[in-house]
Amino acid sequence: MIGVYEAEIKTIPSLIVVDTKKEGIALPVITYFHGFTSAKEHNLPLAYLLAQQGYRVILPDSKYHGARENGISVNKRQLSFWDIVMQNVIELQYVKDYVDESGLLLDDRFGVAGTSMGGITTSAAMTQYDWIKAAAILMGTPKITTFAKAILDEFKKIGDLPLKQEVISDLLDQLTNYDLSKQPEKLNQRPLLFWHGEEDEIVPFHHAYSFYEQVAPSYSNPDDIVFIREANRGHKVGRYATLETVKWFASHL
Known part of the structure; x- marks a missing residue:
């Protein structure tokens, strides 16, 4: 039986x-980060399937999300997007320390994965922590x-950017430190799956795909870096992507 425990x-x-x-x-252990405006419990179906394969899956709530939402306004959360991503990366160390x-x-x-903002978090974390053994970036x-x-x-175009x-x-200077595309050597042959509609x-789509095309030739084992592209699929993870993610970790972690 698969259990779900609050912690x-x-x-x-x-x-x-x-x-x-x-x-x-x-x-x-696999830590899975949710997307923007989502919450930890929305990834329970994927976590269940991974747990069936013998993993301990940890689903944290990101800052200003889920149980940490704290009545934040839509605008403040939007403007905090990158702060949330960087905070996720910091908090991943707390998860690692805990286990x-x-x-x-x-x-x-120890593996890491995530959807959308969670996928962005995953790529950023790969630049900071060499103890991540395998990862999956979904959209x-x-x-x-x-x-x-x-x-x-986009904010500037609509005249709604209250930042100096x-x-x-x-x-942008801070983000450079977390930008995997600017330091692809940080991958260091670690298994990495991309899925994108x-x-x-x-x-x-082309952000992740062009990066994949750039780094894939550097992998000595081509099976360790895979890009799954799904036709006619927008910004939503479906069953196919979910099952492929489970298969990926089952063979690489």
């Missing part, structure tokens, strides 16, 4: 999904400074 990991509301018979023993200190991580097999982008500039330009240029420049209207 606070250093004040981060989280769900832990795991086979009830294996709850207290060391297992490979290490609790003796719940088997053989350092995210490794080109985060390029994406950030595009979002800021100094603040914008500082933000070709008709994605939110996060451009």
Whole structure:
């Protein structure tokens, strides 16, 4: 039987999904980050399937989301998008510390994945933590400074960008440190799956695909970096992407 357990990991509301018979023993761990305006519980179907394969899956709520929403306004949350991504990366270390200190991580097999904002978080985390052993980016982008500039330009077009240029420049400087496309060597041959709908209207398909084309030749094992493109699919993860993600981790973590 698969169990769903509520936990606070250093004040981060989280769900832990795991086979009830294996709850207290060391297992490979996957942390899955949700998308913008979503919440941890929305990824329970995927977590259930991963738990069936023997993983401990941790679903944290991001800042200003789910149990951490705290009545935030729509505008403030939108303007906080990149702060949320960077905070996710910081908090991933808390999750890693938690499973290490609790003796719940088997053989350092720690994976990360996410949807949209969670996929962006995943790519950013790959630049910071070499202890991530495998990852999956679902409709995210490794080109985060390029994406950030595009979002800021959209705000400017509608005259709704209450940020000074100094603040914008500082933000872009910070994001450069997390931009996988600017430091692809940080991948270091680690297994990485991309899934993206070709008709994605939110996060451009070509961001992830062009990055994949750039880095794939550097992999000594071509099976360790895979891009799954889904025709006629917009910004929504369906059953096909879900099952492929489960298969990916089952063979790479």
